Amino acid sequence: MTPYAAPAGADMRPDRNIAALALLAAVALAPWFAGQFALHLAVLTALNVLVVNGLALVSRSGQLSLGHAAFMAVGAYTAVLAGNYFGLSFIVSALAGAAATALAAFALGWVILRLRGVYFVLVTFAFGELVRLVLLDLSDITGGANGIAGIAAAEILGFAFDTRARFYGLALFAALASSLFMRALFRRPIGHAIDSIADNAALAESTGLSVHRLQLFAFVAGCALAAIGGALQARYIGYISPESFNTSVSIGFIIMLVIGGRQSSWGPLVGAVVLTPLPELFRGAVQTQHMFYGAALILILRFLPGGLARLPGLLRKLAGRERP
Template sequence: MNDGKTMAPPVPVQSRPPAGINAGAWLGGAILLAIAVLPLLVRNAFLTHLAIMVCINAIIVSGLSLLARSGQISLCQGAFVGIGAYMSVLMTLGLNLPFILGVAVAVLSAGLVAWLLGAIMLRLTGVYFVLLTFAFGQLVYLVFLEWDSVTGGANGIPGIPPASIFGFAFDGKPSFYCLALVLTLGVFLLLRAIYRSPAGHAIDSVGENAKLAEASGISVRGTQLFALTLSGAIAGLGGSLIAHYTNYISPESFNMNESVTLIIIMVVGGRKILLGPLIGAMVMTPLPELFRGAVESQNIYYGVALILMLRFLPLGLASLPSRSRRKQEVRA
């Protein structure tokens, strides 16, 4: 019924674009695509080497990020990397098995050790779990160092054969970069599928509030055990790639400093965002080359960067696009 008053026309509501289809996502994808093809176009050996190490570090840290999303932090990721590396070498160099079988054994071995570790230690949480993983990492390092007949001791194992699939040897940097890039993409697609599955929702729920998740019927210990097992298996894949890329491994490559460096990469990139490990690896992997003339000060720079990141950007560099988008929405 019209009472004589003029009604104002409704204000149109601006529709929000669906998540994942925004300018920031397209821009990020374009940047990552450019980084992926740049080493192949430039044909610079040093740049290609850095790109390979970025891919390997991104693979390893993505597993660590998976565990962190479940609410646990591990200081023995370097140990799982070492287990994968040594098992792959023993299969290919010791038993003369194909590279694919060596990688499979490396992944399964590291995952099995991670599962056994979790079955024993996941009854503890927080700082107690972190301390136990620290002790386990030191124990594995000592085994690598003292078991000369298998690991070569402090001298390590030289002469590791290059990666080879169906007769094609990835013995050059460009070809190995293609292999590392494909495996990195495969790992990230796997984790993307997991994060969007009920298992991924359970991992996030346990990481956010373990007691509430348990009250909702989610097995906290079972979820964290799954995350730790998969994290170890992914680290084993990264260890196998390191061994067959460098053609030499030694216990020093898998000490506690390496585990701490992996955690720093995860924090800088962002542990709750899928591409966080890749972004962290792209930022932190080239730093040792920049500080080659000041090795003693490298840890100081790492520590300062970690403190600043935790203070001003706790969700990592990968959260910058979402933060800027939220600020724009608030202004609008």
């Protein structure tokens, strides 16, 4: 009897995983040794990973939100006001922001998740503008256009994250935790069910899946991740205003998601790592930055619709085809 032989290339999979983890660890640790500016970009990248993971969760249920930054705003303002008015700790205030955002997302999602395509996008856009206008009008509480300044640094169990190096550790933990959550979720039956809705909602519903409930879960969980990102950003920068969470910010998250890869658990991480530093490279040349984003989107959608996260697999596939 011929002994079982592993498929060609199967023995190389652990080596590829180890190499990928080593590369990820090197990229994550490098900012601590690269100076303050690199640490600043690394913190922003980690926060973007967290928020874009939330947007990816909504996207993989078949919807696309153009008001994702508004849920960041709800989380950020709730956390800051809870800390300022009630003296709550950073952890408790951040959880309060996430809870308030989840409640708002549940109420909104229950009504609008039966909409499809451009109609859902337009309603989320309108919600984002509504949140911005409310924050501007409630100037006695939110500071209006001036925002809220002098926000205290995050503190956990008496340890203050009051330097970039310290805060990067906190932001990195949040980013990696959200990425691992996404990876674990979409390896479970509920994750497969959410993916099936994006592929064909009618077929998924005909098999007994509750499309509305699954999309509502994805929407609420994705918005809660954005809220935590907003609370962390407020503590890091020390200042928030309605313009910190406008529609342009939401569009930036969508671009990161599309370029990184909408259907990959690592797509948000790749998109954030690639695109977060770009505004600094194009500082003073906003039009050039927009042209680059447009060209990148066209090329990705035309030649690599799975996003940059799928690029290594595509290269391995092409290399395999070239072998005799």
